[in-house]
Amino acid sequence: VSISTASRVLNAQPFVKNEVRERVLAASKVLGYRPDLAARTMRTGTSGAVGFVVSDIANPMFATIAKAADSALSPHGYALFVANSANDPVHETELIATLRQRRLDGLIVAAADERTPGLAEQMSAFPAAVLLDRDVPGARSDAVLSDHALGIGAAVRHLFRLGHRRIAIVAGSRGQRASLTRLDAYRATLLELGLSYDELLVRAGELSPKTGDLAARQLLGARRPPTAIIAGNNQLFTGVLSAVRALGIKVPAAVSLVACDETDLTALHDPPFDVVGRDLAELGRTAAQLLLARLQSPERPPTRLVLPTWFEARGSSAPSGGLGTKGRIEP
């Protein structure tokens, strides 16, 4: 029983006598043999591992996506490792570099900031890399994106129909496509409806509850407060909601609220919150599929897939006494 024959057997290669194969298999079972993956990685250059870099590992949105991606990858023998950049572009760059040093075969990236210098180059260093709802300038990689304009547009129109004329939005900063396109869609829809774009009704900052809380306090404390607020991210929404609670403001009587991305909080509130939804699991699955496809055929042209978002009116928006509504509209 030589060392190379054993390797052949364990890698299921042909041209090994059946009797020998049996013996090797038996022996490896008895000894509990497990190949050293570090050695294999060094020899073959592949690790059978895929990384998922998220900007906030504690955000259940990423967790849902990761779960779906993992389910799609693991039947193909790839392990998914989730790593946290903690919303820090510097740390993120370092993290991705380490993942490459560890020879991960693939990378799914929801970058903290798309404008981080060198990101595109870092990604192209991987055999396969997929952008998840991010648009990195200069990157020629596969991407799964959400069409945020669909949902935001519908939300704004819904609020308009209810009579709202002062609709505010709280969004992330300019470093992420999601925030940018949500803001763009917000503005475009306002103009389409003949409303003016009022910068005082727009707040942007880090994607954290704190930002949402602060923004909501500023908006609601202003001389001419909004009658509706769209929170452009689940973390921002928790902040907005905590501010609304702290200020004792009634929803939807005094202010209408729209969240982005369904969570337990939005779904199980009584009544549930209006939400701009999307299929997070589908997002993760698709990212995994793009990754697998690229690993299989490295030369295929980059694919950009755009998945829909939608608006669900529920219990957190109500008619406003604005110009547009005469009679009361039942929610």
Added chain:
Amino acid sequence: VSISTASRVLNAQPFVKNEVRERVLAASKVLGYRPDLAARTMRTGTSGAVGFVVSDIANPMFATIAKAADSALSPHGYALFVANSANDPVHETELIATLRQRRLDGLIVAAADERTPGLAEQMSAFPAAVLLDRDVPGARSDAVLSDHALGIGAAVRHLFRLGHRRIAIVAGSRGQRASLTRLDAYRATLLELGLSYDELLVRAGELSPKTGDLAARQLLGARRPPTAIIAGNNQLFTGVLSAVRALGIKVPAAVSLVACDETDLTALHDPPFDVVGRDLAELGRTAAQLLLARLQSPERPPTRLVLPTWFEARGSSAPSGGLGTKGRIEP
């Protein structure tokens, strides 16, 4: 400039002339040199990586813990990778084996089922392994545990004081210490208060919203329904709540509800839900510290740290018209 001198410089070893050191550093900067960690791992036997095996990566509870553990590990140069066992003991065993094959230096385990055969052996194969709120028979490893009895006991007593005599609990199955000790504490406290333990008021199953939903429907649809329900896990709680919503039952007027572990849902509900709380970040940090300590001194005796839980009465429990209360008790 020889290959071993370069290695010495880059590993910050002494006995290298300053001038040479400078030159090597400069060259490595220019070339963008990054050591191949797979090769280093093979040579040294260590990978500088730690795994965190969770039973449900989409559960924000684990995400919070992971985030805290990561923050504690990364300053020490360890990367934390989160991997999902998807509540499947078989998959979990496979996953841990792979992590060992990848030569991860450490492991934090919140096993799906503590009774999985061979778990203790698998863990002892790692240079360092920490159990996170799990009690694996035969494992001689470090552990961070939560004292669930504290919080559950307080919750049951609180409900008793409010006049509740039919207090139900929905818990996980017997494969996790958390579920077991919560059930034990529930029963012990009932007996301590002179109440009988009624099996019809106890439901157990997989830690999923579905279980919670089903259990709540059974409990509330019974001939003698409970006046209060304790959900022994955040996932179960979402299920219990969805059932309560679907059945149109008022909280806390018709039934009092207690959740385990604070989430956005429990904190931001109006009014907030009563909750058995604990410091999840502290749990993660402590796990990381135990891991680092063991990596530093492999021979130290195993440490078991127990962290407290507590009960917070808020808006989801109300007096019940039971035998115990005459006058109305203000919440």
Added chain:
DNA sequence: GTGAAAGCGCTAACAC
């Protein structure tokens, strides 16, 4: 069909 041997990129023991 099987074995011997080279080499992946790195570190560490040993010579100089």
Added chain:
DNA sequence: GTGTTAGCGCTTTCAC
């Protein structure tokens, strides 16, 4: 102080 060399465990030619 620095260079030479062996070897970590695996896969993969290349002989036989």
